[in-house]
Each structure stands twice: as C-alpha cells, then as structure tokens.
Amino acid sequence: MKKLGYITNTGLDESSGGGSGVNFATYNNLKNNFTIKYIKINANSDFLSKIKSGFLKKLNLKRNYHFFSNQRLRMISNLFNGEQNNVDFYFFHGFTQWIDIIPNKPYFCFNDACFATYVEIYNNKNEFCKKDLNRIYKKEANWLNNAAKVFFRSEWALNEAKEKYNLLGENFINVGVGGFIDIPKKDNYEEGFNFLFISREFIPKGGETVVSAIKALRQEKYDVTLWIVGEKPNDDILSTEGVEYLGFFNKNIKEERLALIKIFEQAFALVHPTLKDVNPLVVNELAYFGCPAIASNKFAIPEYLLNNKTGFLINNPRDFKEFKILMANMVNDPDMYLAMRKKTRQNAIDNNTWDIVGSRIVQQMEV
Secondary structure, three states, rough: OOEEEEEOOOOOOOOHHHHHHHHHHHHHHHOOEEEEEEEOOOOOOOOOHHHHHHHHHHOOOEEHHHHHHHHHHHHHHHHHHHOOOOOOEEEEOHHHOOOOOOOOEEEEEOOOOOHHHHHHHHHHHEEEHHHHHHHHHHHHHHHHHHHOOOEOHHHHHHHHHHHHHHHHHHEEEEEEOOOOOOOOOOOOOOOEEEEEEEEOOOOOOOHHEEEEEEEHHHHHOOOEEEEEEEEEHHHHHOOOOOEEEEOOOOOOOOOHHHHHHHHHHHEEEEOOOOOOOOHHHHHHHOOOOOOOEEOOOOOHHHHHHOOOOOOOEOOOOOOOHHHHHHHHHHHHHHHHHHHHHHHHHHHHHHHHHHHHHHHHHHHHHHH
C-alpha cells in the first residue's frame, strides 16, 4: 500500500462541519486506501504584519493580507521542510496556506474554492492592496498548476479558479462534497409546515428575508412556522409570531447532535437565501432527510439543489415576495411536495455522500 503524507492545519478531534468536517471525512476515506502519515502544520500569525494591517485599516488605507504574508507562508514552508517524510506523495487539505511549499513528491489538494474567490465573497476586496492580493493569486495559481490533481467541491468553484487565475485547469477535478450528519435509514417527516433557517450568520445568510416571507404568509392565514438554528437573531425577530429560535447545536456533542437530527427530521423545507457562500453543506445535510430547499441560484448551490425537483432556486435572494410564493407552492401542493421529498433524498444519497466523494478522489489518485 502506498504511503501518503496528509498535510493539514486541523486535528482529527475537530469534526463538527465546515473545514474541520471536510478534513475529517477526507482523511477517513483516504486511510482505507493508503498508509497515511498525518502531518498537522499550523504556523502562528505574522504578528507585525497583523498589527500593521490593523493600523492601516483604522486609517482607511489599503492594507496587506497579513494572514498569508510572505513571512507566515515561509514559516509554514519551513515547518513542512522540517518534517522527515518518507512518503510516495502528498495530499494537502486546503490551498492557500501551502503555496510556498515545493514538495519533492507529487501532490494532490482539495478545497472548496481558490483564494481569489474567497476574497470576493467573504472580504471587501477594496480594503486590500491590489499588489499584495496579486502576490498571493500568482503564487496560488502556480502551486495549483503544478499539482498532480486539484480537487474541488463544485464545478462552479473549479471554473472560478480557471477564470480568475487564467489557467487551463487540465489537472482540476470536481469531486463534489458530502454533509456532516448521520444519514437516516428513511424519511421520517410526519407533518407540519416548519420552514428551517440554519446558519452561523443570521443577516448575511438572508434571515430577515425569510422572516418577512413568514410574516406575509401568516397574514394570508397560512399555518407556517420558521425554525431558526444557529446565530440568535435580535429581540424584534424573536418576538415575531410564528418564529421560533431553537438554539445553536454542536454536532461533536452527542445530545446536541441527536436534538439537531430530530429538527431535521421534522423540517418541512430549508430556506437559505444566502449572498455569502461557496457550497453550503446544509443543503446536502437536510437532503439526506428528504427535506427540500428554497435557496439562492448562486455559487455551487444549483449543483446540489435541482430546481423544481429537489426544491426551488431563487434568482433574487433578497426578494421576500418571491420566497413567499415558492413557500406557498410547497404548502398548497402536497402531491408535488411529497414527490420532491423523495427525489431530494434519493439525489443526495446517490450523489452527495462522503463515501461517494471519497471514492471519486481515490479513483483519480490511482490513475
């Protein structure tokens, strides 16, 4: 069995979701096919660059992206070089922090998007010095281009990297992504029109839009409820009739994970009008339970949510009226809705589990 050096900044004791969950799932799929040396590398911040960046921000001046300063990237590279690695090849969890590393063996990597995409979605790009961003873009483009294979979680992100870095991407592969929750043996939904909003960020992910839609539906005498999981909204929203805040759940804690599963089982539909995302895992996670979604027609979402089959895609995620109409359509047409639940669960189990994603990665690594 070939020996693989698995490079990451995350411990295996972190597996609740997001980056840590992807790391955990990827490692566990690879270990069935390779002998793995797990190498955790996590350099400290470049303190001087961080202080300087914060000072410039206060003055409303352009600043450097200190988290990937040349100094910190060199520290990461030196830590890698300090490892005695008798391996056949490397697998990197993520992209950007590794871009100063020049491996002496073939290497693979897996991420949801390139750095240029991240900056546009999650940062205000205008705050940063263009020259410094281009420094990181150029290094990452070169590093990705030299990889044996670059695995993305979506075709959308793959094409973003090709376009932003002007790369042919002949070594780019879309393998998809799974969710981080136990897959039930069947759809256990019983009754009720409980729409579920789940996010660590209430406002950026469109929470106010969904609340407005619920208000409008209840004014029209629809017996609908909005369940909120994640970040707690303000008191005005919490006092809204039909809105229930259920709390924040840590999947690493068994009791909380089981409570979240019960919520997922009885959710009528996921509502996710996000403007700040790449590939929201919650769409796949709810789909395992048969729960369809109404979500933004943006980012990688259309690759997991099949419009009019496993839910609805909305072109203007801040138009609560469009959301209200689609929510009402689900309530008013039970035959369509039940067929949608069946298709939602089947599509997720057939295409978007970690076993399937892992097999796609391993197959490409063995070519």
